[in-house]
Amino acid sequence: MDNQLSDMIQSLSLSSNECRIYARKQLDSWLDSSLTLLRNTYNEKLNEIDQLFHTLNEDLEIYKQRQLITITRQKNNLLNQEIKQLQEQLPILIQVKNTPGSIYDLEICRSTNIIDRPTxxxxxxxxxxxxxxxxxxxxxxxxxxxxxxxxxxxxxxxxxxxxxxxxxxxxxxxxxxxxxxxxxxxxxxxxxxxxxxxxxxxxxxxxxxxxxxxxxxxxxxxxxxxxxxxxxxxxxxxxxxxxxxxxxxxxxxxxxxxxxxxxxxxxxxxxxxxxxxxxxx
CATH class of the missing domain: 2.130.10.10 (YVTN repeat-like/Quinoprotein amine dehydrogenase)
Structure with missing residues (x-):
């Protein structure tokens, strides 16, 4: 009985690579699922950027009309500062905020509230x-x-x-x-x-x-x-x-x-x- 048990112990081996193959298949499955999730998230955020870009264009036109109408009633120095600040922010008006390595913390947002629609x-x-x-x-x-x-x-x-x-x-x-x-x-x-x-x-x-x-x-x-x-x-x-x-x-x-x-x-x-x-x- 002891000899039989010893033979069983001695026969234990990883030389067939089955466990490694099984683990790699699991990892490949995880990669496929993650890439699919990443691609879907990426496409969703692309659509959010396009939608926000469209909204910002409308908000900017409303802001311009509002300021052109009231320009004679405002203090020009304050308005000049606001316009200069807005000009600097136009190239980065849409921002992508995220935590490196995470696909769940992505946020598409605007960098300024200057042209927010009036409340x-x-x-x-x-x-x-x-x-x-x-x-x-x-x-x-x-x-x-x-x-x-x-x-x-x-x-x-x-x-x-x-x-x-x-x-x-x-x-x-x-x-x-x-x-x-x-x-x-x-x-x-x-x-x-x-x-x-x-x-x-x-x-x-x-x-x-x-x-x-x-x-x-x-x-x-x-x-x-x-x-x-x-x-x-x-x-x-x-x-x-x-x-x-x-x-x-x-x-x-x-x-x-x-x-x-x-x-x-x-x-x-x-x-x-x-x-x-x-x-x-």
Missing amino acids: ICSILRHSLLQTEPVQSYRFSSTCRAMGCNSKRDEILLYEKDELILYNVNGTLGGSVSWSTMEDGFVSDITWCSILDCFLVLGRMILSLFDTHLYTCTNIQQVRGSQSHYLIALTYVEQDKSVFICSHHPIETIRQYGPLPEWNLKNTWSKDSLINQDDIGK
Whole structure:
């Protein structure tokens, strides 16, 4: 028995090369799969480069048109610096970022954000810095109302069931929920300096939005109804009054004040407004 076991041990040999051949076949299979993956990834990234090149061409044309329109209203030295920077980056506008030896970290990207298409924040910021409208843009947004506090460079937007506060530098300040079911869609928003808050007019209620505490306080003296919605408001600093327009046939326009009190000072009906001339007589 021991001799037989010894013979078996002595017969163990790698001289047939079978294991080496088997391993090489496995390696060849890995090479074929890797080359296929590499080629597919390469072709995908080629398509991404072509698509980004097309997008950059469109963005560059939009950027050129925007700058040509506003060139007389901007500081030329700042614009010159931006154009020079863009000229230097044009040859390398598309970059390929990757980790050496990896095919999973490839990223096709642009090297600059100078010619990025305008966002809603940049457009609002641009409009605040101009004395005249320069260009308008269309967005797929449910934004229904907007108010601006130019002294603090703040913009309040009504989006779906939220009041969202933005700074004109593009940063998000914060948001609070708005009960559309109870208070109705927001019809109008305006800044009130004497109360240091935004006046937010829903179809059913007037609310004060505190930008420091992010709270909304309803004004009980101002109410709408299912048949007579509140639709617009304005604050007149000289009179310390708020004027609110509604669908009510008798109280089409109401005047409240002097703030901070919410006394109903005056009302105008639709008929009286139509029959009066420009000086109210």
